[in-house]
Amino acid sequence: MKNHVQESSDSEILKDRIREYALKSGALVFGVASPEEISKRSPEGHSPKDFLPNVRSVVVIGGGKMLAGAMRCRDPKWVGVIGSQKLRQVKEISFKLAEYIEELGYYAIPYASYSLANGIWDPDISIKLCAELAGLGTRSLAGGIVLNPKYGFLFYSIILTSAPLKPDEPLKESVCPHPSCVRMWERNHTTPCLKACPECLSGEIENGRIKWMKYNRLLCYPKANWSRVGFQKALLDIINESDPEKRKMMVLGSRFTSLVSALAYSIVSAQCYRCTSVCPVGREFRAKR
Amino acid sequence: MYAISPELYRKYRDEVLNLSNSIQGGRKRGLSVEEIAMKLGLDVRDVKEILSIAEKDMPFQEWEKADRFKEKRSD
Known part of the structure; x- marks a missing residue:
């Protein structure tokens, strides 16, 4: 019993140290997902243990909040370039954090595969799933993007580690739809994101919740045309x-x-960000003078 | 360089796309390449090729149209 209490306390101290380092390095949010829970929901060959056999925790960081100015920029190419750079920043933080975890004496490996490294949009591990399980957000009508309750749209990255960290709980309340979107739906049967991109997105809200949503990546894909x-x-x-x-x-x-x-110039993507720029979640961070 | 036969691509293109994550929604996740291969009795390598090609297999005009679509965000 005493050993168990000691282990649990050590694990919390360890998690606090890793969280503190992540936030100091530029991450805006931090969470831990259980590899077992990820495995339960993943296809064979796409579980954390398929990449790190002695994995005990999956650290998830989110950051790269889009600049408010970028979301208002009149030239879409600027937005695409800034988005690419933000994604890169979050990846870099995850690499630094993995180094730090190894300094603490545990194996750590950042998810190094960029989406198209395998030649197809089929990730080795679903980062969205990890972010949800780590309690950092929930999926949205906007293409299933994981919206953080505080910041809205963020880029996420994960680190597989042998460090024993207590997993966080998924959020109890869905972040999407935002109350203002529910009101808009009741009035006009649409939401800001569905209205912004009726080509890629469709869905319905019922009783204040997402009833169904569909994201057609095939139609979204060509919008990353500067790539x-x-x-x-x-x-x-x-x-x-x-x-x-x-x-x-x-x-x-x-x-x-x-x-x-x-x-x-390694522009890995030039997405339009139309659905996220109109999303009310995290709007206060996009309001500047 | 390995390339799948155009016949195989044409035959399975739609089925592979429908089973994959290309269209996302609902509570059911899309299938992985390995799962699609198993379901359709195809080679994993062929499914991967079909998916890679199919996701980009549309006229270049679609890519050009995106410029106009993106410009609208500043309206």
Whole structure:
């Protein structure tokens, strides 16, 4: 019994130290998910233990809150670039945090695979699931994005570790829909995000809760058009063009030049962020003078 | 470089997309590549290729349309 109490107390001290380091390094939110709970909800081959056999905890950090100015920027490319940079920042924090956990004497591995490292949008481990189980947010009508109750849209990253940390509980209340969205739904049968992107998103609210939602990634995907995917598409068109003069216009033209620059400057994505920029959750952080 | 046959791609494209995470919603998650392969009796490698191609397999105009769509955010 005494040993158990000691272990539990040590685990809490350890978790506090890791949390403190994460927040000091720039994370805005921190939580721990249980690898067993993740495994229960994941397909075979996509559990934390498939990547770190002695994993005992999954640390989840969230950050990279979008700049309020970016959400109001009139040039969508700026927003895409800022979003890419924010995602990178959160990844960097997770790498630093993994180093710190190893300094404390435990194995740690940040989820290093960027979404397309496997060539498809099929993550090794669902970061959304980890964030939900760690109590950092719940899925939303906006493409199932995990909304944090305080900040709204954030980027998340995870670290698998052998450190024994007490898992957090998932949130009891759903963050989405926000009360103002429920009122809007009752009046107009839409919400800010559904209205902002009727192509990719659809759903319904009933009794103040999400009744169903659908996110069509196939329609969202081309909106990340300033990216390597756009490059692939353009390259195919260029190769298929039989007229050398026209091919020259295509290769040297502005469209292809912008796509090449996306590769050169590692613009991993240029999503439109329309659904998140109108989301009322975390709005107070986007209101500036 | 490995490439799947266009026939195989055409035959399974829609089915693979529908089973995957490409369209998300409801309480049921999309299937993993391995699960799709098992369900359809295909090779994992082929499912991965089908998914990779299918998610981008639309006219380039769709990518160009995105510029106009994004511009609307500043309305």
